[in-house]
Amino acid sequence: MDLRIRNLEQLDARAVTLPHGTEVVTRVDRVLGLRRVPQGSVGRVTKVEGDLVEVTIVGVGVARYARGELSARRVGQVRFAHRRADAWEALSACVVLDAVVGSHAWGLSDASSDVDRRGVFALPFQWTQGLVAPPEDLVSADGRVRVRRIYGTFGRYALGQLRRLEQDLRLAEHRAVILEWLRAEPALSLDDVAERLARVATRDAPSEEDAVLRAKQYVKQLYRSLADQGLLATNDFAALATFARDKAADFELPRELRPKNAYNLIRLLATATRWLRDGTPTFEAEGALRDRLVAIKRGEVALAEVLADAEAMAPELERARDASRLPRRPDVVRADALLRRIGEELARRWVERVAGPLGAGAAPAPEVAWTE
Numbered sequence: 001m002d003l004r005i006r007n008l009e010q011l012d013a014r015a016v017t018l019p020h021g022t023e024v025v026t027r028v029d030r031v032l033g034l035r036r037v038p039q040g041s042v043g044r045v046t047k048v049e050g051d052l053v054e055v056t057i058v059g060v061g062v063a064r065y066a067r068g069e070l071s072a073r074r075v076g077q078v079r080f081a082h083r084r085a086d087a088w089e090a091l092s093a094c095v096v097l098d099a100v101v102g103s104h105a106w107g108l109s110d111a112s113s114d115v116d117r118r119g120v121f122a123l124p125f126q127w128t129q130g131l132v133a134p135p136e137d138l139v140s141a142d143g144r145v146r147v148r149r150i151y152g153t154f155g156r157y158a159l160g161q162l163r164r165l166e167q168d169l170r171l172a173e174h175r176a177v178i179l180e181w182l183r184a185e186p187a188l189s190l191d192d193v194a195e196r197l198a199r200v201a202t203r204d205a206p207s208e209e210d211a212v213l214r215a216k217q218y219v220k221q222l223y224r225s226l227a228d229q230g231l232l233a234t235n236d237f238a239a240l241a242t243f244a245r246d247k248a249a250d251f252e253l254p255r256e257l258r259p260k261n262a263y264n265l266i267r268l269l270a271t272a273t274r275w276l277r278d279g280t281p282t283f284e285a286e287g288a289l290r291d292r293l294v295a296i297k298r299g300e301v302a303l304a305e306v307l308a309d310a311e312a313m314a315p316e317l318e319r320a321r322d323a324s325r326l327p328r329r330p331d332v333v334r335a336d337a338l339l340r341r342i343g344e345e346l347a348r349r350w351v352e353r354v355a356g357p358l359g360a361g362a363a364p365a366p367e368v369a370w371t372e
Contacts, residue, residue: 016081018045020143023073024055025230030063037063042073042230048142058229086366087135093357095121095138106267107284108293122342124362125350131368174201175222182244190237193219262306263296269313276320 018024022045030037037060047054051067072078102116103109127134177200178193194216198208201215219237227235232243270289275281285293292309295301349359357363 016078016085017048017141018053018067018070018072018077018081019084019139019141020045020048022077022081024053024070025073026055026057026063026065026069027071028065028069030065032060032063035060040230045070058231083135084139085141088138088140090363090366091121091123091127091135091138091357092140093361094124095119103297105283106293107286107290108263108267108297122346122358124358124365125346126362126365128346130365132366134365171218174218178219178222178240179244182241186241186245188241190216190219262301262303263293265310266296266306266313267293269310269317273313273317273320276317276324276326279325 024043024045026037026039026041026043029039037057041057041060043055043057043060043063045053046056046062053065053067053070054062055065055070056062072081097120098117099105099119100115101118103113104115121138123134174197178197181193181196182188194212197215197218198211201211219240223232223237223240224235226232226240226243232239266289267285270285271281271283292301296306346358348354349356350362353360355361
């Protein structure tokens with residue numbers, strides 16, 4: 001039994017709107033300039049305009065397709081797309097807090113910047129009863145509007161992202177080195193590449209054998225990852241060597257290592273430090289910080305330099321935390337009281353059939369159904 005929103009069987013898997021980030025497979029050939037993008041290419045949805053979908057394909061760039069010319073790569077993604085569409089249609093009127101976020105809120109927007117929104121929604125009372133688990137977030141079709149009930153300490157999050165980016169950069173450098181070796185010497189074996197990588201890797205290992213074994217596992221993870229992305233014909237080292245020889249020059253920087261992620265890291269560290277120091281949040285970047293963030297966003301600053309900047313900011317964040325006037329912990333008593341008041345108000349509107357999306361006009365709660 002699937003205890004989530006159902007009513008999916010009658011919907012066409014090729015008609016439902018695909019959310020941003022969905023991995024898709026193209027169902028038709030497409031010509032971009034002098035290049036043919038064959039049917040079966042794998043990409044990721046980056047923009048939706050009515051029935052037209054922009055897809056970013058690794059090694060190719062952005063191509064536009066009609067919705068019917070694309071299929072979600074995995075069945076689970078189709079199910080998610082249906083649940084997203086159903087939840088948005090039923091509950092978008094229940095958004096109670098809506099705010100502009102992203103580059104427009106930070107004072108870093110330009111002509112190409114999307115308007116991103118985040119907020120909070122309240123579930124109609126009857127959606128909180130019964131066996132079916134209600135949605136925990138709402139996502140608009142273009143991905144610009146997300147509303148949820150999740151929070152986090154973004155100073156600590158930023159430091160965690162710094163460590164992750166440092167690791168991702170190291171792995172990306174390893175990948176670039178491996179592809180260059182194989183492009184120059186296609187006859188290299190897996191063992192040859194692993195031994196070379198173990199010698200240049202900066203991460204310590206208990207022994208030389210451990211270093212070689214770890215390097216070999218990384219090479220295997222690399223060709224498995226590329227195969228999962230549809231970039232290798234087969235999931236093996238020989239296919240990796242062929243890719244290095246024929247296609248690696250067109251390989252794009254991983255999404256997690258692009259300038260946007262790097263400048264968000266600096267922005268989060270700066271915002272958290274100011275908030276801890278001053279006691280009130282200031283989100284819009286100004287002065288030298290804004291100039292630096294704009295330069296990072298444009299790709300004018302090397303990622304390694306950005307990570308060095310972030311490392312230099314970490315001690316100031318820790319000092320601000322130690323000296324902060326903010327309470328050590330959030331006031332959970334007040335937060336709990338607010339949630340209870342909201343719950344009572346939702347129940348009142350439902351029981352008294354008050355006009356509006358949380359009372360008499362609430363969307364019917366989904367029915368539970370068996371999954372065959």
